[in-house]
Amino acid sequence: MLETKLKAFLPLLIQHLFLYHYLSSLLPISMACNNKFTLDSVRDALIREEDSIVFSLIERARFPYNAPAYDPLFLGNGFSIAEFYVRGTESLQAKIGRYQKPEDVPFFPKDLPSPLPPTKDSQKVLLHPASASVTVNEAIWKFYFTELLPLFTTKGNDGNYASTVASDFVCLQAISRRIHSGKYVAEVKFTDAPQDYSPAISSNDRDKLMDLLTFVAVEEAVKKRVEKKARLFSQNVTLDENDSGKTQYKINPLVVSHLYDKWVMPLTKVVEVEYLLLRLS
Ligand SMILES: O=C(O)C(=O)C[C@]1(C(=O)O)C=C[C@@H](O)C=C1
Numbered sequence: 001m002l003e004t005k006l007k008a009f010l011p012l013l014i015q016h017l018f019l020y021h022y023l024s025s026l027l028p029i030s031m032a033c034n035n036k037f038t039l040d041s042v043r044d045a046l047i048r049e050e051d052s053i054v055f056s057l058i059e060r061a062r063f064p065y066n067a068p069a070y071d072p073l074f075l076g077n078g079f080s081i082a083e084f085y086v087r088g089t090e091s092l093q094a095k096i097g098r099y100q101k102p103e104d105v106p107f108f109p110k111d112l113p114s115p116l117p118p119t120k121d122s123q124k125v126l127l128h129p130a131s132a133s134v135t136v137n138e139a140i141w142k143f144y145f146t147e148l149l150p151l152f153t154t155k156g157n158d159g160n161y162a163s164t165v166a167s168d169f170v171c172l173q174a175i176s177r178r179i180h181s182g183k184y185v186a187e188v189k190f191t192d193a194p195q196d197y198s199p200a201i202s203s204n205d206r207d208k209l210m211d212l213l214t215f216v217a218v219e220e221a222v223k224k225r226v227e228k229k230a231r232l233f234s235q236n237v238t239l240d241e242n243d244s245g246k247t248q249y250k251i252n253p254l255v256v257s258h259l260y261d262k263w264v265m266p267l268t269k270v271v272e273v274e275y276l277l278l279r280l281s
Contacts, residue, residue: 037126038188039185042181042184042188043185045184046178046181046185046222047225049174049178049181050222050225050226050229051229051233052177052178053174053175053178053226053256053259054226054229054230054234054251054256055233056170056171057230057251057256057259058233058234058250058251059170059171060152060167060168060171061152061153061234061250061251062167063160063163063164063167064153064154064155064157065149065150065153065154065155065156065157066153066156066159066160066161066164067157068081068157069081069082069161069165069168070082070145081161081162081165082145082168082169085166085169086107086108086165086168087108089169090106090108090112091112091113094106094112094113095113095114095116096115096116096117097115097116097117099112100115102127102131102132102180103177103181103183103184104177104180105137105180106137107140107141109135126187127275128187128275128278128279130281131183131275131278133278134183134271134274134275134278135180136179136271137176139263139267140172140176140179141172143262144171144172144175145168149168151252151255151258152251152252152255175259178264179264179268179271180271181268182267182268182269183271183272185213185272186272186273186276186279187275187279189213190276190279196212197209198280200276201277201280202280204277206273209272209273209277210269213269213276219261219265222260223257223260224257226256226257227257228253230249230251230252230256230257231249234249234250235247235248236249236250
C-alpha cells in the first residue's frame with residue numbers, strides 16, 4: 001500500500017526537484033545560498049568563483065600566446081578573432097537570456113539583442129536597479145589581454161586560434177562574474193550598516209567608502225587560498241610511486257595570487273564603491 005503511494009508520488013517529486021534545480025539556476029548568487037543574503041553567503045559564492053577562474057586559466061594555458069588571434073587586421077573585418085568571437089557569442093547568449101543578472105555583464109553591451117524567452121527579473125528585488133549600469137569590463141578586457149595573458153601562456157603560435165579565443169572568453173567571463181559580484185557584497189555591507197555608509201555616499205566620498213569596505217585580513221586570506229587552489233588544481237599527477245621529481249604545474253600558482261592582488265580584488269572594490277554611490281539614488 002505504502003509502496004503504491006510512493007510510486008504514485010515519485011513522478012511528482014522528480015518534477016519538483018527538476019523545477020527547483022531549474023529555478024535555483026535562475027536566481028542570483030545571493031539567493032542560491034539557502035535564500036539567505038549575508039556577507040558569509042556572498043563570500044562563499046566568491047570562493048566558489050575562484051575554482052572557475054583557476055580552471056579557466058588552466059584550460060587557456062594549453063595553448064601558446066597565439067598573437068594572430070588578437071590582431072585586428074587578421075580577419076579583414078576590423079575585428080580581431082578574439083573580439084569577433086566575443087561579440088558574436090555575447091549576442092547569441094543575450095538571445096537565450098544571459099546578461100539579466102547583475103553579475104553577468106557583457107563586454108560589448110551596445111546593440112545586444114533582446115532575449116527570446118521570457119525572463120525572470122528576481123535580481124531587481126535584491127539590488128538597487130541602478131546596479132545594472134555598474135561595469136568595469138573595459139578595464140578587465142585591457143588587463144587580461146595586455147598584462148595577464150603573457151604571464152601564464154608560453155610564447156609561440158600553434159594556429160589553434162578558435163580554441164584559443166574560446167578559452168579566453170571563458171576566462172574573461174569567470175573573472176568578470178567574480179568582480180561584478182561585488183554588487184552583492186556592497187549591498188549586504190550597506191544593509192548591515194546603513195548608518196556607516198550613508199554619510200559617505202551622500203558626500204560622494206569614494207576614499208571613505210573604500211576604507212569602510214576594505215578588510216585587509218580577508219584579502220590576505222583570499223590571495224593565499226587562490227594560490228593554494230592553483231597549486232592543487234594545476235599540478236601534474238603521476239602514478240609513479242618512486243617519482244621524486246619536482247611537481248610540475250600547468251599554471252604558475254603565483255600568477256593566480258598576483259591576478260587577485262593586482263586586478264580582481266581592486267576592481268571588485270571599484271564595483272562596490274560605484275554600486276554604493278548609486279545606492280541612495
Ligand atoms: O569580502 C569582502 O568583504 C569583499 O569586499 C570582497 C573583497 C575581495 O575582492 O575578495 C574585497 C574587499 C575586501 O577588502 C575583502 C575582500
